[in-house]
Amino acid sequence: MMPGERKVREIMISLRDYSTVQAEAPLGEAIKALQESLHQDGRVWYGFHSVLVLDREQRLVGLLTLRSLLKAIELAALHRDALLRGASWGWYFAGRVHRQSGVRVRDIMRPLSLATIESEETVFQAAVKMVAHRVNSLPVLEKGRLVGIVRTIDIFQLIGELLAD
């Protein structure tokens, strides 16, 4: 079998090994889920770059990326600065980015128009899809159910072997 014909299933991260969160959960839970993956290798920190968002039936409803979280962080920090400066503008949404006020994961996540891939598709097909959709990860489905996630780095590990001298 050509290396590129290997299946996504063989290189993906299984759902149970990745960060997940409920759509209705407060944003703080998504942050906690991501913090669990943080670790150091040498002096550099690494971790997962997204959280898979599920409904109560464990179905995929969206993806929450680090960058979407940064947007929320920026709003929260702006709001806090405004309060410190005594600014009178009430940025309602920014004010809700506190655990107590209840911004939910579904308010921030990238919703379901996101690209996905089947576990039986090939690694090459996944690479094409990521480039075409300009994403760094694809949730993996099998018979309609979410089973994992595959990322550029997982594809790259295999492609890299092919290109190595």
Added chain:
Amino acid sequence: MPLTVKDVMVPIGDYSTVSGEATLREAVAVLRGSFHRTGKALYGHYSVLVLDENERLIGLLTLRSLLRAVGFRDLTEDIWVKAESWGWYFMEKMQREAGVRVRDIMRPLELATVNADQPLLQAVHLLVTHQVNSLPVLEDGRVTGILRTIDVFRAIDRIIPDL
């Protein structure tokens, strides 16, 4: 004291770099050198800083742009995809593209960079508005590190203590 970029960035000595004259194949090797497995998943650098012969920053090359450069563009236009033998054709094409120079493919520097002494929140704004996952960090015009979304995220408890 508000956090600065320097407080959370990855120093350049700890990150992947490659020369603009290197081939894509060489860039791939450098990036794979950063890969490690922890628990059930693979981790590593998602980009490499591109330097000229004087160690000055000239660009950034991401994993995804490397995949694109070695041929993983939309293959549906390519008639060879339909044929049984497309695998071999594509493999050969990929090997050819791997000989291309980094400087021809990299993201050039007109895209965003940030200064080491800038407040972290300004860097957050740049990451968000430029829709990138990392920013090369400059100090007196020389690149001294890289700031990734994960580095900012690590500091989240210090940016917003009550979040």
